[in-house]
Amino acid sequence: MAMIMNQDQKDLVALAKEFMEKEVKPHIYELDEKGEFPLELYKKGFQLGFHCMDMEEKYGGVGLDYNTIAFVVEELAKVDAGFAISLTLNGLPFACVSQFGTEEQKKYVSEKIVPGGFITFALTEADAGSNAGAVRCTCTRDGDDYIINGPKTFITNGEYGDIHIVFATINPEAGVRGICAFIVEKDRKGIQIGKKENKMGLRLSNTCDMFFDNVRVPASNLLGKEGMGFKIAMSALDIGRVFNAAMAIGIAQGALDDCIEYSKQRKPFGAPIATHQAVQFMLADMAIQIEAARALTHNTAYLAQAGEKYTKEAAISKTFASDMAMHVTTDAVQVFGGYGYSKEYPVEKRMRDAKIFQIFEGTNQIQRMIISGALLR
Amino acid sequence: MEILVCVKQVPDTEEIKVDPVTGSLIREGVPSILNPLDACALEAAVRFKEAHGGAVTVISMGPPQAEQALRQCISVGADDAVLITDRAFKDSDTLATSYALSLTSKQLGCFDVIFCGKHTIDGETGQVGPQIAEHLNYNQITGVMDVKFDGEYLLASREMEEGKETVQAALPCVITVTKTNYTPRYPSIKSKMAANKKEIKILSASQIEGLEMDRIGMSGSRTTVVKSFVPAVGEAGMIICEETAEQSGKKLAALLVDAKVI
Numbered sequence: 001m002a003m004i005m006n007q008d009q010k011d012l013v014a015l016a017k018e019f020m021e022k023e024v025k026p027h028i029y030e031l032d033e034k035g036e037f038p039l040e041l042y043k044k045g046f047q048l049g050f051h052c053m054d055m056e057e058k059y060g061g062v063g064l065d066y067n068t069i070a071f072v073v074e075e076l077a078k079v080d081a082g083f084a085i086s087l088t089l090n091g092l093p094f095a096c097v098s099q100f101g102t103e104e105q106k107k108y109v110s111e112k113i114v115p116g117g118f119i120t121f122a123l124t125e126a127d128a129g130s131n132a133g134a135v136r137c138t139c140t141r142d143g144d145d146y147i148i149n150g151p152k153t154f155i156t157n158g159e160y161g162d163i164h165i166v167f168a169t170i171n172p173e174a175g176v177r178g179i180c181a182f183i184v185e186k187d188r189k190g191i192q193i194g195k196k197e198n199k200m201g202l203r204l205s206n207t208c209d210m211f212f213d214n215v216r217v218p219a220s221n222l223l224g225k226e227g228m229g230f231k232i233a234m235s236a237l238d239i240g241r242v243f244n245a246a247m248a249i250g251i252a253q254g255a256l257d258d259c260i261e262y263s264k265q266r267k268p269f270g271a272p273i274a275t276h277q278a279v280q281f282m283l284a285d286m287a288i289q290i291e292a293a294r295a296l297t298h299n300t301a302y303l304a305q306a307g308e309k310y311t312k313e314a315a316i317s318k319t320f321a322s323d324m325a326m327h328v329t330t331d332a333v334q335v336f337g338g339y340g341y342s343k344e345y346p347v348e349k350r351m352r353d354a355k356i357f358q359i360f361e362g363t364n365q366i367q368r369m370i371i372s373g374a375l376l377r
Numbered sequence: 378m379e380i381l382v383c384v385k386q387v388p389d390t391e392e393i394k395v396d397p398v399t400g401s402l403i404r405e406g407v408p409s410i411l412n413p414l415d416a417c418a419l420e421a422a423v424r425f426k427e428a429h430g431g432a433v434t435v436i437s438m439g440p441p442q443a444e445q446a447l448r449q450c451i452s453v454g455a456d457d458a459v460l461i462t463d464r465a466f467k468d469s470d471t472l473a474t475s476y477a478l479s480l481t482s483k484q485l486g487c488f489d490v491i492f493c494g495k496h497t498i499d500g501e502t503g504q505v506g507p508q509i510a511e512h513l514n515y516n517q518i519t520g521v522m523d524v525k526f527d528g529e530y531l532l533a534s535r536e537m538e539e540g541k542e543t544v545q546a547a548l549p550c551v552i553t554v555t556k557t558n559y560t561p562r563y564p565s566i567k568s569k570m571a572a573n574k575k576e577i578k579i580l581s582a583s584q585i586e587g588l589e590m591d592r593i594g595m596s597g598s599r600t601t602v603v604k605s606f607v608p609a610v611g612e613a614g615m616i617i618c619e620e621t622a623e624q625s626g627k628k629l630a631a632l633l634v635d636a637k638v639i
Contacts, residue, residue, distance in 0.1 A: 011569050019563060049566040062566045072566075 002291050003298060009068050013075045019048060020079035028080050028204070032349055035198060037086070037206040039160065045087045046116035050076070054091045054239075056098070059110035066239065066301040070246035074294075077250030078257070081353040082202035084247050086118075089156050091243060092361075093121040093165040095236035096181055100224040109163055109183060117162035121240075122152045122184075122210060123233050129154070130366045132167075133176035133230060137212060139168035146222065148182065148215040151194070154360075158208040159193050162186050166212065167229045179229030183221040190215040201352035234311075239304055240361050241314040245297040245321035248357040249290060252325040255332035255350045256286045262336055262345075273335070282335055286328045293321040312374035315367040322357035322364060329354040378431030378526075381488040382422045382455065383478055383509065384415035386439055386446035387499040395607045411446045414494030416453075418554035420561040421524060422492040423454035429526050432456040434485060438466055438477055444577050452564035452572035459485060463582040465590060470598035471500070475508030477585065477593050482513065484586050489548045490531065495520055495555040506553035516550040522557055 005013070023044055031038055045051065053069050055061020064072070069091070076084035090113060097109045113119055128134040137150030148168050155161075164184045171178035184191070194209030223232055260283060263274035273279045297317040303310040329351040333340035340347045358364045388407045396403055411419075422433050434457045435450040437443045447458035461481055469477065482488060491513075493506035503519075510517035518524075522541070523534040530545045536555050564572070582588055591597055617632075619625040633639045 007573055008570050011573065012566055015564060015566065015569055044563075047565065048563055053566065062570075064566070 003071075003294060005071060009071050012064075012068060012072050015048065016050070016072050016075040017078075019045065019050075020076055020083070024083050024204075025079050028083075028349075029343075032082075032203045033343075035203040037160065038083075038204060041083070042087055042118075042160075043116055045083075050087050051090050051116070051118070052094075052110070052114050053088065054098075055094055055110055055114065056106075059106055060114035061110060066242060066305045067298055070242060070297060070301045073243050074246045074250035074253065077247035078254040080204055081247050081251050081350075081357075082204035084250065085202055086157050086205040088243065089121070090119045092236050092240040093119040093163075095239050096121075096165050096223055096232045097183065099235055100181070100228065100232045101183075104220070105183060105223065112162055112185075118157040118160050119163045119165060120155050120157050120161035121233075121236070122155050122158070122164045122166040124154045125151060126153050130363055132233060133179070135167055135169050135179055135229075136172065137166070137168040138172070139170050139180050139182065141170070141219070142216070144219050145216045146180070146182065146219060148184065148212040148217065150212055152210040152212070154197065154207055155210050157206050158210050159196065159206050164191075164210070165223070167233055168212075169229075170226055174227070176230035177227050179233070180226050181223040181229040181232045182217055183223065184212075184215060184217055188215050188217060199356075201349070201354070201356055237361055238311050238314045241318035241367075242297060242300050242304060242310075244357060244361055245293065245300070245314075245317040248318075248321040248325035248354065249293050249297060251350050251354050251357070252286065252290050252293070252321075252328040255329045255347055256283065256290060258345070258347055258350075259283055259286065259332050259335045262339075266337075279335060282331050286331060289324045289328060293317070293324045297321055312371055315362070315370040315374075318357075318361070319364045319367040319371070322354070325354040325357055326351075378426065378429045378490065379486055379488045380422050380426055380431055380433045381482055381485070381491045382415070382419050382433060382435045382450070383491065383493045383505065384419065384435055384437050384446060384450060385412045385494075385497050385499075386410070386437065386443040387412045387497050390498045409442065409445070411449050412494050412497045412499075414496060414498075414554060414556065416494075416561040417557045418492040418494045418552075419450055419453065419455060420559065421521070421552070421554050421557055422490070423562075424559075425490065425492075425524060425526070426454070431489075434459065434488075436461070436478060436481060436485070438462070438469070438474055441579075444579075447577050448572045448575065449564070451575050452568045453562050457578070458575070459578045459580060461580045461582075461585065465582040465594050468595040468598060469593055470600045471502050471504035471508060472599050473593045473597035475505045475512055476597065477582075477588065478505070479509045479512035480585050480588055481580065482509070487549075489550075490524075491515065491549070491551045493551065493553045495553045503553070506551055510551035513549070513551070516546040516548075517553070518544050518546055518550060519553045520555045521552050522555060524552055 049062045052061040053064045057063035073088050139146045139148045166182045166184045167179055169178040170180050190213040192211040197207040263279050264272050266273045300310055300313040300317045332347040333351055336345055336347050339345050386409045388404055389410045392407045394403045426433050433455045435455040436459045438461045441462050444460055451458055496503035507517055518533040520536045521533040522536050525532045531550055533544050535542050535544050617625045617628050
């Protein structure tokens with residue numbers, strides 16, 4: 001890795017590596033086959049603090065900077081991206097609270113999550129994915145409460161969420177200006193967990209439908225003001241995209257590492273395939289793309305950390321890193337040949353895991369709209 | 378309860394290769410790790426502290442980079458760390474090492490229990506712990522898997538060839554720890570970062586009170602490594618255990634015939 005890391009970063013990357021290699025890796029094949037959510041392994045990860053890396057120390061979190069988090073999530077994803085996503089997803093919904101919540105709300109959510117728990121980001125609906133402004137889940141004011149009604153879909157960790165950050169519209173006619181964001185605790189009456197997605201990749205992660213049936217929350221659970229929900233969601237997604245890019249880099253780096261090891265061992269014509277220039281160039285091209293994506297992503301993390309505007313750069317990083325991961329993992333399967341297509345070897349799973357990074361948290365087509373929109377403004 | 382844990386940074390033997398010509402170990406590029414049984418000793422010590430109160434100090438004698446191993450110890454529950462490092466310690470054998478460690482232990486305070494790993498994966502001598510006990514005139518219990526304290530005595534569960542035994546000893550005592558039933562804990566992100574900020578006390582040979590220079594290093598060592606080599610790996614043995622002695626005998630005979638021995 002051509003990046004300079006400080007001692008803390010080196011140590012935390014080593015810790016992530018040790019934890020993933022020892023605790024998670026031995027179970028991946030079986031968990032991936034079954035599509036099982038290894039709750040006990042996640043709880044072990046909570047003990048180390050991977051679930052609250054970006055929460056400020058004054059709220060009990062770890063308070064890491066964005067670059068350090070990017071290094072850590074890359075290392076987690078190098079072993080399993082689905083586990084990395086579910087273990088660290090809290091950062092995305094918590095960004096809604098940390099950026100727009102009151103002091104009481106920040107304390108309230110942190111106290112529930114820091115000892116060990118999941119927060120979900122309940123924005124997506126069947127007809128409101130890329131077009132997040134088309135949210136049809138509603139909220140209505142009733143005295144000192146709001147009442148939330150409607151379905152959500154593709155909610156990561158939905159089944160296990162202790163707190164949900166739910167986006168609902170108070171006025172469907174108002175489009176994005178009608179969206180509100182709420183803190184909704186899991187034990188609120190009326191929350192229903194629906195179908196669990198049987199996904200192509202990220203199979204150690206839980207993704208499910210949810211339904212909010214007259215779920216009553218106090219007005220004090222509203223984040224920011226009425227109508228600020230879209231801004232809150234987009235702001236949180238910006239930093240989420242930086243970490244997604246870092247995870248895509250982890251998948252690609254893991255695939256390259258697999259290829260280097262395999263190409264030195266595999267001898268179809270009496271010599272390792274690593275001695276063939278055709279293979280050597282594929283490995284070199286993988287490394288070129290990975291290093292470029294990493295440098296790009298860490299630059300965006302620096303911008304975010306410095307408080308600079310970084311929406312465009314987050315979109316560029318997410319798009320470049322996820323397209324790169326898809327390309328690299330596809331080539332990795334090629335390097336492994338027929339064995340690459342077999343579940344006996346890890347690269348086909350990496351290819352399955354990589355695909356979603358071009359789709360979720362804003363498809364790469366939406367990212368290009370964000371980028372071009374910023375260029376032509 | 379004041380607790381001391383002696384640890385050593387060792388080359389990761391899983392990564393070590395042997396030079397096929399000279400037979401010596403190739404140490405270049407091999408990562409250094411905390412000796413695995415020292416990690417078990419530390420975990421046992423931290424659990425002991427959690428049960429009975431007090432503080433855990435870790436000590437290591439080694440090169441300056443052994444500080445990394447000490448920081449690792451702090452990240453998983455040690456309160457303080459001391460590194461004794463000096464070129465004068467180079468080539469110390471177990472006797473010279475245990476001499477320096479025991480003198481430093483006296484200088485640091487009065488420890489009730491001293492935990493050591495039973496042996497290191499590089500030297501495999503298993504001598505330093507018992508020698509420290511002799512230098513300090515402490516009781517000692519070796520090969521311990523678990524240790525408790527009943528308010529007056531230590532009760533140590535000890536690994537034997539066949540089964541276990543429990544040994545009772547009065548304080549102060551040196552405990553050498555073998556593989557425990559529990560695995561050493563992971564540090565958390567927070568404890569890892571806090572350990573990086575912790576000050577490690579570093580002592581040179583001249584800062585150890587009463588240390589006689591001719592009792593450390595090569596001149597203080599009573600043993601010399603004559604040669605390092607990797608023994609030839611023999612084939613694994615085989616146990617024949619059929620239902621009856623007659624059946625076992627027949628099977629053995631058949632195998633010996635197949636092998637053209639008889």
